[in-house]
Amino acid sequence: MGVATGDPEGAEQLLRLLGLTSGDHGVAPDYGVACAFWSPAGEKAAVELVSPVGGAAAAVQGRLDREGPGLYHVAFEVDDVEAELTRLRREGLIIVDQEPRAGARPGMRVAFVYLRRPAALLVELVEYQRRGGGP
Structure with a gap:
């Protein structure tokens, strides 16, 4: 789950109070955003804080405005x-990214699609490039 914020330090404070632990951080330069990944201890699922670093050109800035x-x-x-x-x-979703782009983590490729109905939901597809035959 991605949470848009213009105040990542404040959001991190809340996530810490909720018992989540800071994981890795990175920048997705194609989107002009910084991403910080927070998880409950021992869990793979994460809350991703997404904050603009590209000014008005940041992908998330319009949403925040x-x-x-x-x-x-x-x-x-x-x-x-x-x-x-x-x-x-083919299923009729709105394709935001025609081609995958680099994500905020090493080896991460992402693309966004939009599901207008029934949820008006932005969906991020995430692929991790595997190296050396490992997981």
């Missing part, structure tokens, strides 16, 4: 982001 901070997207890990884009395009 219109609606303020809050839920920005849900993310799903996929094996093949291109194949999922093709499949979801």
